[in-house]
Amino acid sequence: MSAFGAWRPPFEPRGFGRGRGRGRGGGRGRGGNVRGAVLALLAERPMHGYEMIQEIEQRSGGAWRPSPGSVYPTLQLLEDEGLIESEAVEGGRRRFTLTEQGRAQQAASDDRAPWEQIGEDVGSTIVDMRSAVHGIMQAMVEVHRVGTDEQRERAREVLAETRRKLYAILAEES
Numbered sequence: 397m398s399a400f401g402a403w404r405p406p407f408e409p410r411g412f413g414r415g416r417g418r419g420r421g422g423g424r425g426r427g428g429n430v431r432g433a434v435l436a437l438l439a440e441r442p443m444h445g446y447e448m449i450q451e452i453e454q455r456s457g458g459a460w461r462p463s464p465g466s467v468y469p470t471l472q473l474l475e476d477e478g479l480i481e482s483e484a485v486e487g488g489r490r491r492f493t494l495t496e497q498g499r500a501q502q503a504a505s506d507d508r509a510p511w512e513q514i515g516e517d518v519g520s521t522i523v524d525m526r527s528a529v530h531g532i533m534q535a536m537v538e539v540h541r542v543g544t545d546e547q548r549e550r551a552r553e554v555l556a557e558t559r560r561k562l563y564a565i566l567a568e569e570s
Contacts, residue, residue, distance in 0.1 A: 431470050435479070
């Protein structure tokens with residue numbers, strides 16, 4: 397909290413103080429159409445907010461993970477507009493569904509889902525690279541979890557060699 401308490405003066409530069417920086421998910425490229433993504437997901441089945449965030453991240457190949465700060469206000473706005481409705485479910489969560497008006501708007505919208513557009517904007521190379529790195533991380537977790545000390549050391553050597561080879565690629569003349 398700043399010296400001003402919860403209130404921040406209007407002249408406080410962006411990026412300073414609470415909640416003004418680029419939190420989790422920042423720097424992952426341009427944001428997507430949260431409204432369109434929410435409507436597209438709810439056209440498939442009822443979901444709660446966090447589930448939508450996970451679905452969008454998965455469907456975009458990790459290229460887009462909307463923040464709760466963009467998803468939950470969008471849900472509230474869509475509910476205020478009468479396009480979705482919510483019901484309380486276990487654990488204090490709210491499950492959202494499309495209303496008839498929401499279904500009509502979704503049917504009239506662009507055929508491509510917003511996460512597909514993000515994937516195209518980011519490019520398949522980045523998505524493929526992210527997927528490869530994720531696979532390596534999963535393998536490393538397993539080696540650490542169930543491998544012997546000798547296997548862990550061999551895995552560390554493979555990673556060190558891989559790092560050297562990656563830098564060697566950058567050192568090549570184009």
